[in-house]
Amino acid sequence: MQTKELASLEGFLRVVSGANRVSVTGARPLAGGAIQQNLAVDVEFEGGTHSGRQGLVVRMDAPSAIPLSLTRSQEFHVLRAARAASVTVPEALWLCEDPRVLGRPFYLMQRMEGTTLGSRIVKDLALGGDRRSLIARLAVELARVHTVRPPHPQLDFLEMPVHQPALDAVLRYRRCLDDLGVSRPALEWGLRWCERFAPVTSEVVLIHQDFRTGNYMVDGDGLVSILDWEFAGWGDPMSDLGWFCARCWRFGRDELEAGGIGSREDFYRSYTDAAGRSIDEASVRYWEVMAHIRWAVIALQQGRRHTSGEEPSLELALIGRRPPELELEVLQMTAPGAWAGS
Amino acid sequence: MIRPEPKAAELLWLARKQLLDECLPELPQGKRYEILLIGAAMAVAAREMEAGDRPMLEATAGLRELYGVQPAHSDERSLRQSEFPGLLDRLARDIRGGSVDGSERVYTLLRTATMALVRESNPGLLRD
Numbered sequence: 101m102q103t104k105e106l107a108s109l110e111g112f113l114r115v116v117s118g119a120n121r122v123s124v125t126g127a128r129p130l131a132g133g134a135i136q137q138n139l140a141v142d143v144e145f146e147g148g149t150h151s152g153r154q155g156l157v158v159r160m161d162a163p164s165a166i167p168l169s170l171t172r173s174q175e176f177h178v179l180r181a182a183r184a185a186s187v188t189v190p191e192a193l194w195l196c197e198d199p200r201v202l203g204r205p206f207y208l209m210q211r212m213e214g215t216t217l218g219s220r221i222v223k224d225l226a227l228g229g230d231r232r233s234l235i236a237r238l239a240v241e242l243a244r245v246h247t248v249r250p251p252h253p254q255l256d257f258l259e260m261p262v263h264q265p266a267l268d269a270v271l272r273y274r275r276c277l278d279d280l281g282v283s284r285p286a287l288e289w290g291l292r293w294c295e296r297f298a299p300v301t302s303e304v305v306l307i308h309q310d311f312r313t314g315n316y317m318v319d320g321d322g323l324v325s326i327l328d329w330e331f332a333g334w335g336d337p338m339s340d341l342g343w344f345c346a347r348c349w350r351f352g353r354d355e356l357e358a359g360g361i362g363s364r365e366d367f368y369r370s371y372t373d374a375a376g377r378s379i380d381e382a383s384v385r386y387w388e389v390m391a392h393i394r395w396a397v398i399a400l401q402q403g404r405r406h407t408s409g410e411e412p413s414l415e416l417a418l419i420g421r422r423p424p425e426l427e428l429e430v431l432q433m434t435a436p437g438a439w440a441g442s
Numbered sequence: 443m444i445r446p447e448p449k450a451a452e453l454l455w456l457a458r459k460q461l462l463d464e465c466l467p468e469l470p471q472g473k474r475y476e477i478l479l480i481g482a483a484m485a486v487a488a489r490e491m492e493a494g495d496r497p498m499l500e501a502t503a504g505l506r507e508l509y510g511v512q513p514a515h516s517d518e519r520s521l522r523q524s525e526f527p528g529l530l531d532r533l534a535r536d537i538r539g540g541s542v543d544g545s546e547r548v549y550t551l552l553r554t555a556t557m558a559l560v561r562e563s564n565p566g567l568l569r570d
Contacts (some may be wrong), residue, residue, distance in 0.1 A: 274538065283530045286552045288537040296543065415478050421486055424559035425567055431553050439544030 101127045101139065105202055107426035109141070109158070112201045112301045113208075116194045119148030130157065137162050140211055150193075155213075157190070160206035162411065168276075168398065171329040172205040173197055178332040179209065181306070187244045189326050214324035218314030222351040222360040235362030237323045239370035240317065242344070245326075246337045248306035255306070258334050265336040266298035269390055276397045280404060286427035290393045293434040299338070299383040307335040312349040313359040338380055341371065342387025347429055348395055389433045396426035423433060454488040480518045489562040497558035498526055505529035 101109070106124050113122040126142035139158040144153050161172060170178065172195070179192040184272040189231035197205045221227050228234040250260060261268045270291050277284060308315075309331035319323040343349070345367070350360035368379050403420015405411045448456070458481050466477050502525055505511075509529065533548070542548045560567055 226542045283527070283534040285530065285533045286556050288534045289549070289552055291536055292540060292543065295445055296540075414476075414483055418479060418483055418486070424556050424562075425564050428553070428556045428560050428567070431549065431556060436544045436546050436549050 107275070108201050112196055112198075113145070113194070113247050114148075115145060116196075117148035117150050119145040119151065121146040127158075139209075155211035156193070156208045157211045158202075158206050158208055160202060161204045165224055168401070170332065172207050173374040174329050175209040175332070177257075178306075178329045181248055181252060182245060182326070182329065182332075185244050185248050187240055187241055187326055188323060189329075211371065212325045214316060214317040214319040216317045216327060218312070218349070219351045220359070221318060222311055222353045222356070224299045226320060228318035228361070229320070230291050231362055232310070232366055234318065234322055235358055235366050236370040238344075238359070238360055239367050240374040241323070241326055242308070242311055242340055243318075243371055243374035243377075245308055245311070245340070246305040246377070250304060250334050252306075256304075260334055261304060264298060264300055265304065265334075265339060266294065266301075266386065266390070269339075269394070270295045271296065273393055273397050276401065282318055282400060284396070284400075284423065284427065286431055287393055287396055287423075290389060290427075290430035293439065294386065294390055296439070297386060299336070299380065299386050303337060303377075304334050305337050306332060307337065307340045308332055309335070309343065310338045310341065311344050312346075313344075313351060313361060313386075314349065336383070336387070337375070337377065338383040339387040339390070341379065341384045342366075343391045343394075345384065346391035346395075348392055348426060361416065385433075389430060392426045392429045392433070396423040396430070399423050399426065449491075451488040451491040454484050454491070458484040458488070479556040486563055489565070493558070493562055497555065498564075500558065501551075502526045502529060504554065505533060508533070508547060508551060 106127065110122045113119065113124075121145045124141050125144055126140075128140050130138040130140050137160050141156050141158055143154045143156055145154060152411045159172060159175070176192050176195040176315045179189055181410055182189050183191065190212055192209045193209060195205075195207040196202070199205070209212075215221060215227055225231065248255075250258070252258075265270075273287070274291055277287065298324075308326070308329065310328050311326070315328040316326050344359050345357050345364055346356060347357075350356060353360035356362055357364040368381075371377075372379055399419050406413050406416035406420060461477060461484070462481050466474065469477060506525070506529065509532065511525070511529070533551075536542050537548070557568060
């Protein structure tokens with residue numbers, strides 16, 4: 101962060117916190133976050149609502165975005181709604197939509213300490229405390245997310261499903277492929293299966309839409325925080341379970357079907373107990389197919405951010421090469437035998 | 443003029459090995475992720491070079507067989523290259539339109555072609 105930006109941020113923080121003086125004593129980029137940009141900042145407040153030394157995160161738009169993610173303002177409000185529902189999330193403190201401060205909208209949230217790296221969490225059993233307790237805790241957190249229902253006064257920007265969430269997803273990802281101008285017959289095969297076998301839900305709730313290993317933080321004792329709410333929306337609660345259990349998010353621990361860290365049975369049991377909602381297992385399997393399609397579409401969009409020249413990046417370019425792996429999983433889950441009946 | 447050995451893919455594999463075996467251990471921890479990304483990109487590029495246009499040519503042959511398309515003339519390679527996008531679009535449209543739901547033939551074609559691409563991007567997946 102440049103000196104001018106630091107001074108601008110300090111000025112903003114002085115106003116919103118009511119402090120007499122604010123000093124940003126440290127600022128460094130946080131790793132991860134191919135879609136948004138996160139900065140860890142250390143701030144000293146003299147007076148005001150947050151007097152003392154605070155560790156915060158500045159979360160702002162990356163130079164280029166992908167169409168499916170929320171704006172910073174929307175994400176800020178989702179985070180607040182989740183916290184009000186007792187989901188373990190960082191406190192979202194201040195939102196700034198004035199481009200004169202840092203050039204683009206941003207918000208500040210409490211900084212948590214721990215590990216988020218999915219590949220590390222699945223391998224290092226010293227992280228996250230007892231694994232069965234962690235899986236149970238994650239299920240409880242997800243159940244809490246799903247207690248938030250429409251209409252919600254702070255979340256009126258979230259679009260309600262037009263048809264059923266499943267069919268809406270089929271149409272959405274077909275539109276994404278059309279907008280990208282790419283022919284991906286393997287994804288079209290999966291989407292056609294999803295169209296034919298779309299589950300019907302009577303419930304529409306707040307869904308995280310990226311609830312997976314890699315998007316929660318743990319320390320040696322257990323869960324620290326649920327993160328990365330930029331894809332939140334209204335939808336079928338089973339879709340969040342499908343995303344969490346999808347093979348593409350197990351980081352190689354395929355035998356541990358719940359997020360690469362625990363058994364599906366344990367996860368389902370804890371979710372059912374906490375949510376008071378039974379699990380439609382066929383629906384979760386459906387949403388696991390859709391999870392691979394969705395991740396493939398996002399990967400294509402990420403790759404396009406690089407190939408278009410909008411945001412040249414080796415990381416984005418490599419993500420853009422991943423769709424065939426996801427397509428193979430889609431195909432394996434929707435082999436001809438899976439098409440009987442509809 | 444003929445390029446001397448080693449070929450491009452072999453050069454990439456050599457450079458990657460040097461990067462990961464010799465350079466990575468000497469670099470600060472903060473650079474580790476970036477170097478691993480570079481190594482991953484070199485591996486994908488080398489595998490793509492080794493495969494050449496074989497995956498595309500084989501997929502085109504499969505699509506032509508599926509749609510009963512006969513070649514009009516004998517320049518096979520350039521014909522397949524120019525045909526491939528159109529046949530791919532046609533297959534995507536047919537799948538979306540529901541005319542090949544659950545087709546074993548289409549499935550086999552898709553799976554074979556997709557596995558050829560996974561061999562380039564992440565061959566370790568195919569060993570499971």
